[in-house]
Amino acid sequence: MAKYELLQGNQACALGALKAGVEFCAGYPITPASEVMEILAEKLPETGGRFIQMEDEIAGMGAIIGASVMGKKVLTPTSGPGFDLKQENLAFAAMAEIPCVVVNVQRSGPSTGGATISAQGDLMQAKYGTSGDSPRIVLYPNSVKEIYGTTITAFNLAEKYMTPVILLMDETIGHMRENVCLDEFDNVEIINRKFPDVAPENYHPYEPDETGIVKLAPFANGKGYRYVINGMHHTIDGMPSLTPENIYKTISRINDKVERYKEDIWQWEEQQTEDADIIIFAAGCVSRSASEAVKQLRAAGHKVGLFRPISIWPFPDEPLAKAIKNAKMVLVAEMNRGQLIHKVKEIATDNLKVVPLNIYDGTVIMPEHIIQSIKEAAK
Amino acid sequence: MSYLDYIKEKQFPLFTCAGCTHGTVTNTFLRVADELKLDKENTVIVCAIGCAGRIPTFLDFNVLRVTHGRALAFATGVKLSRPDVKVIVFMGDGDAVAIGGNHFIHAARRNIDITAIISHNEIYGMTGGQYAPTTLQGFKATTAPYGMIEPAFDVCELAKGAGSTYVARSDVYHINHLHKVMKNALTHKGFSTLEVITSCPTQFGRRNKMADPIKLVERIRDITVTQTAAEKMSVEELKDKIVIGEFVKTERPELTEIYEEKLGKLRKN
Amino acid sequence: MSTAYKVQINRKWCKNCGICLAFCPKNVFSFDEKKKLQIVNEIQCSGCLMCEKRCPDMCMKIIREEE
Numbered sequence A: 001m002a003k004y005e006l007l008q009g010n011q012a013c014a015l016g017a018l019k020a021g022v023e024f025c026a027g028y029p030i031t032p033a034s035e036v037m038e039i040l041a042e043k044l045p046e047t048g049g050r051f052i053q054m055e056d057e058i059a060g061m062g063a064i065i066g067a068s069v070m071g072k073k074v075l076t077p078t079s080g081p082g083f084d085l086k087q088e089n090l091a092f093a094a095m096a097e098i099p100c101v102v103v104n105v106q107r108s109g110p111s112t113g114g115a116t117i118s119a120q121g122d123l124m125q126a127k128y129g130t131s132g133d134s135p136r137i138v139l140y141p142n143s144v145k146e147i148y149g150t151t152i153t154a155f156n157l158a159e160k161y162m163t164p165v166i167l168l169m170d171e172t173i174g175h176m177r178e179n180v181c182l183d184e185f186d187n188v189e190i191i192n193r194k195f196p197d198v199a200p201e202n203y204h205p206y207e208p209d210e211t212g213i214v215k216l217a218p219f220a221n222g223k224g225y226r227y228v229i230n231g232m233h234h235t236i237d238g239m240p241s242l243t244p245e246n247i248y249k250t251i252s253r254i255n256d257k258v259e260r261y262k263e264d265i266w267q268w269e270e271q272q273t274e275d276a277d278i279i280i281f282a283a284g285c286v287s288r289s290a291s292e293a294v295k296q297l298r299a300a301g302h303k304v305g306l307f308r309p310i311s312i313w314p315f316p317d318e319p320l321a322k323a324i325k326n327a328k329m330v331l332v333a334e335m336n337r338g339q340l341i342h343k344v345k346e347i348a349t350d351n352l353k354v355v356p357l358n359i360y361d362g363t364v365i366m367p368e369h370i371i372q373s374i375k376e377a378a379k
Numbered sequence B: 001m002s003y004l005d006y007i008k009e010k011q012f013p014l015f016t017c018a019g020c021t022h023g024t025v026t027n028t029f030l031r032v033a034d035e036l037k038l039d040k041e042n043t044v045i046v047c048a049i050g051c052a053g054r055i056p057t058f059l060d061f062n063v064l065r066v067t068h069g070r071a072l073a074f075a076t077g078v079k080l081s082r083p084d085v086k087v088i089v090f091m092g093d094g095d096a097v098a099i100g101g102n103h104f105i106h107a108a109r110r111n112i113d114i115t116a117i118i119s120h121n122e123i124y125g126m127t128g129g130q131y132a133p134t135t136l137q138g139f140k141a142t143t144a145p146y147g148m149i150e151p152a153f154d155v156c157e158l159a160k161g162a163g164s165t166y167v168a169r170s171d172v173y174h175i176n177h178l179h180k181v182m183k184n185a186l187t188h189k190g191f192s193t194l195e196v197i198t199s200c201p202t203q204f205g206r207r208n209k210m211a212d213p214i215k216l217v218e219r220i221r222d223i224t225v226t227q228t229a230a231e232k233m234s235v236e237e238l239k240d241k242i243v244i245g246e247f248v249k250t251e252r253p254e255l256t257e258i259y260e261e262k263l264g265k266l267r268k269n
Numbered sequence C: 001m002s003t004a005y006k007v008q009i010n011r012k013w014c015k016n017c018g019i020c021l022a023f024c025p026k027n028v029f030s031f032d033e034k035k036k037l038q039i040v041n042e043i044q045c046s047g048c049l050m051c052e053k054r055c056p057d058m059c060m061k062i063i064r065e066e067e
C-alpha cells in the first residue's frame, strides 16, 4: 500500500539529499532555507555523515567543496544575500570541476529584502552571478514531491558532469506542506562520480577522455593519485598556467560539457500545449497558479497551455521553441521585473507576441492575475 | 629520503623573486616533513592566493589551492569529512588575517586539527605591494605612499584569543628555531598556528630602502627577540621588536574527536 | 681523521640572492663582479648548514666527506 506523509518543501529537499547519498552539509542560517540544514544536522550523524554550521556562507561553500574534494557528496542551503556570498566559491567549484549541490530558496531581494517573502529574483544570478564564463545547471521544482526527486537529480547531475548544481526553490514551495507518497523513488538511480581508469603514473586529472568529463580521484585515496586542484587556469595536471592554450582549454571544457549534454539535463513539463494559441511560461510557485489558470481558461473554451521549465539552466530553448511553434502569444509570468522573458524573446519568432506578467510586491502570482493578463493582452 | 623528495622537481625553479624568503619557510617545511616522514598520500595541503599561497602547488602532496583567504574554510571541510587525513594550510598574512580573518578565528575556536602556517611578509606581494594588516606603522606600500598609518595586527595574539591550542612565532633568520617550532606545530593535536616572519624584497624591500634581500633578513635578525630575552626587556625596549617563541601549548578537545564522541553513537548500521 | 665538506650549488635554481653568503659564519661564499654567487673558501666550511637551511630556493647542498 502506498505510504503518504505530510512534508514541507525544505524537508523534502533534505530527505531527497539523504536519499541521493549526501554525506556532508555545511551552511549558515538564513530564512527561508534554514530547515534544510536543520534537518541534515539531525540526520547526517545517523548516516555517518557530517554537518557543520560555518561562520558565513563563503565558508559554508568552501567547506562543502573541501569535503567534495575528499570524495563526499555535499550540499549547502542558502537564500538571498547568502546566495550572493556563495558566488565566489561557486565559481571555484565550476572552474575546478568539483561536484556539489547548492540550494537557494529564493526570498525577496535585493539585499536583506524580505526574509519570509517569496520571490523569483535570482533566476539570472543563478547562472550569471559569478565572474567569468562558467557553466551552471539550475533546477527549479514546483511541488514537495518534485523537490524530493529533483534534489536527487541535482546530486546525480553534479556527480555525472563534475560541476556544481543549483537547486532553486522559492519561499512558497520551500515552506509549503503537501501530503506526498515517495514510494516511486525507492529504487531511483543514484549516480556516483567516476574514479580514474588509468594508472597513477599516466593520470592527468584535467585531461578527460572522449566523454569530456574529468575523473577526479578523491584526495587521499590510498591508490597513489596525487595532484593539484586549483582555481586558477590550469594544465592537465591542475598546475597554474596562463598560456592561451590552457586558458582556452579550461574555459571551453567546463562550459562545453554542459552544452554537450544539455538534452540529458533538460527537464520541463507541458500542459495542453499541442493546440494552444496562448502559452503560459512559468516556473516554481508561479507555475502552480499557471496550471490552475490553464484549467479555468480551458473550461471557458480558451486554447491555453503551460510550458514549465524545470531545468532553468541550461535553458530548454529547443523544447520551448517546439512548444510555442504554433502559438500566437506567450505570457511569461515571473515574480521579478522580467528575467527569463529575455530567454523566451530570444527564441520567439516575429509573429509571436511575448507578454510579461511581473509581480514583485511580495505577493504570489495567482491564477486570477494570469487570467486577467491574458484577457488584457488578447484584447 | 631527502627533503627534496617532497617537491615536484620538474616544476622548479620556484616562481618567486630572488631572495623571497617565503621559500625559506618551504625549505624548513620540507625538512620537517622528511623528518616526520609525512605521508604524502594521506596529507592534504590547502592554500590559496598570494605568493605564499602559490608555492605549495610545487609540493608533491594532494594540494587544494582555493580562493583568496578561504583556505581554512575549505580545510575545515577536508578535515571534518576525513578526520584521518593530515591537513596543513599555508597562507600569506593578507590571506590569513585580512580577507581570511573570520575563517582563521573560527578554525581556531573550533580547535580542528589543522596546522596553519602563516608567512608574514608585511605586504601584499602578489598584487604589487599594497599594505597588509601586518604592515608596521610608518612603512611604505603602494596604498600607503605616506607610510602606514594603521596599527598592525598581532597574529599570535589573535590566534591566542580565538582559542588556537598551539601558537608560535618564528622567522627565517632563526632557522633552527623555525625548524623546532614547525615540528611542534605539525605534531600538535588541535588547531596550531605558526606565524613566520618572512621578507619580500620586491614589493616591501624596494619601497622601504631595503631592496637587497640580505638587508631584509638582517632586519629580521635585528628586530626579533626571543621570549626569554623579551622577559627581561622593558615595554619601551620592546616597542619595535617582534618576539619569537611558543606562546601557547595547551590541550583542548579537538573538533573531529568531539564530533565522533558526541555524535558517533547516533550512527545507525 | 678530519671532516671536510663539499659545497654544491644547484645553478639551475639559484637566483643569486646572497642570503647564504651573508650569513655564512666562515665566509665560504662571495659574489663575483656580476653578482653571481661563488664558492671561494670551501675548505673553511664547518658544515653548520645555515646556507642550506636558509636558502629560499632549495639549491644549496652541503656534503659531508670523511677523510
Ligand SMILES: Cc1ncc(C[n+]2csc(CCOP(=O)(O)OP(=O)(O)O)c2C)c(N)n1
Pocket: B022, B049, B050, B051, B052, B053, B068, B091, B092, B093, B094, B095, B096, B119, B121, B123, B124, B125, B126, B127, B132
Ligand atoms: C577575492 C580576491 N580579492 C583580491 C584578490 C587579489 N589578491 C591576490 S593575492 C592578494 C594579497 C596577497 O597578499 P598575501 O596574502 O599577504 O600574500 P603574499 O603575496 O604577500 O605572499 C590579493 C589582494 C584576489 N585574488 N581575490
Ligand code: SF4
Pocket: B015, B016, B017, B019, B020, B021, B022, B051, B052, B121, B125, B126, B199, B200, B201, B202, B203, B204
Ligand atoms: S613579490 Fe615578494 S612575496 Fe612575491 S615572490 Fe616576490 S619577493 Fe616573494
Ligand code: SF4
Pocket: B019, C009, C013, C014, C015, C016, C017, C018, C019, C020, C021, C037, C054, C055, C056, C057, C058, C059, C060
Ligand atoms: S641562498 Fe640559495 S638562491 Fe640565494 S644565492 Fe644562496 S644558493 Fe643561491
